[in-house]
Amino acid sequence: MPSDIPALVVFGIVDAAVLAIAAVGFTLQFGVTNYFNFGYGEWLTFGAYIAVVLNTAPLNLNVWLAMTIAGLATAGLSFGVNRALFLPFVRRRPEPLYILIVTLAVGLLLNNAYIALWGTDYRQYQGADRDIHHIGPITIGTDQVIFLAVAVALMGATHAILSYSKLGKSMRAIADDRTLAVVCGLDPARLADVTWLMTGFMAGIAGVILAMQVHTFSTDIGGNFTYLIFPAVIIGGIGRAYGAMVGALIIGLVTALGVLVIPASLTPSLIFVAIVAIVLFRPQGLLGGISHGRMQED
């Protein structure tokens, strides 16, 4: 069924766009703070729920406005959790073990707070523009065009900040060599604040778009999505923003085009194969991650 290929490629690219926003947020935060946030999925869930609360009765805000506010709210959550929990723990117990468990615990706490607050009923946005357009061999919805535009804008902004601004250069410097960057006078705490705000905003937007794409969603939406974010980051190279984009594109296209060769229910096994192949042949990721914690031996 080769005639399906253009349509599948479009599906894959739209999936990859959402994944890229989320994965770039995850990996940028790791680069600057030097630890993973295993509760990151709950950032996405927070964005999705803030937007749905604003978008449905009694407020009935426009869905795109709700998405923007949700992004800002998630940035606030991200900043607040770092200041209230992550930063104090890192200062008190600097070994990576503690902070990883703390991020895992915070993810669990947030998820269960959502369940207590919003319940586990399925939610859905209203007023998303779902008109379908046929352009040559491809079919695409207006909402999907907007998703792509938002993703391209966010990726472009990330690229511009990282490449041209002093802030972005500082972020890359601290990700490359923390000690050297601190010796040169960069303030890791201030950079971490800005990074948590930025990546929180991206996570919130990604959460809303993800929730719009799956139409109905519940409190497990973000937690489940992290299992696509992790592979994207591993494949691209941990800590590398461009690596995360490449990893997201690969995962999006592989899972979308995979249905040509194997049943749709089995496409996650392709992700499994991709991870194993990366670990075996290029553990630093396609674009060469900051480090992959190789064991000292031989």
Added chain:
Amino acid sequence: MSGMAFYITTLAIYAGLNGILVLGLNMQFGVTGIFNFAYILLVAVGAYATGIAALPSPIAGGPQYLGGFGWPFPYDVLFGMVVTVLFALVLALVAFRRIANWYLALTLSAISWALLVLVTNFVPLFNGLIGLTGVPGPWEDQLDPATYQFVFLGIVVVALALMYAVMWRIERSPLGRALRATREDAVAAASLGKSPVRLKTTGFLLGAAAAGLGGGLSIVYLGGWSPQSWGSGETFVLLSAVIIGGRGWANGALLGSLIVLEAIIEGTRFLPDVAGRADLLPAIQSVAIGVILLAVLWWRPRGLWPEPKERFPK
């Protein structure tokens, strides 16, 4: 057998099964220092392998699964343990030489999720979302339910005691000291001629044996195993138990298992349900575990009953 006696023996059996699982995770995470955020995957491998060894061969039109050897206890559980250790060996060979620490945690949890989705959706493996059911327990068909309950409790107690003795012995052996040395400082251990990769693999396989045993005994007692049994939340609960109790030694881990898995999860089962909110109680349990975990990490980072300091004779 009264309802209360039945309840208490069931509780004791669960406590024993959880104890075996926690001992395995403690060997991997506590003693050896492997951030295995996908421990429940090993438990699932043990459960599925035991299940397909114990079940009769699948009939056309019935539930689909691999194998179906119809082996009696204890051969089914032993088969489950062996398969789990071999599976862990493959994981270790793929990952340990190339990645470590929290990269390993990220990779293992991604692998675990991909396999969970595969097992859920690919029915011919282990009957998909429904999972394996009707797995026979040890001599279940020859015993009346009350006797069976006590017989199984006996089996779990023996298995837990064996596992505890093995772990206790290893922790105090030269191997245990080498494992802890790798955990504390892999470079220093390597400089003294200890191979971190080989030691981590050893600790991982020892833990996997306990995971396989716990998974195998779980499926023969519960009679079934499905993808709902091994979400990522399960690993978190076991990990919390090891950390809250005292990682790095069997006593601490077992104490954690009693606090987290018995006191918090079983103890809150009698709380009345909030009307119309059946989802609230599990949420409150998880919040309690999370808060206790954060408090322990803040004030008692090595756990409530910490691993004793190494003492050497003069």
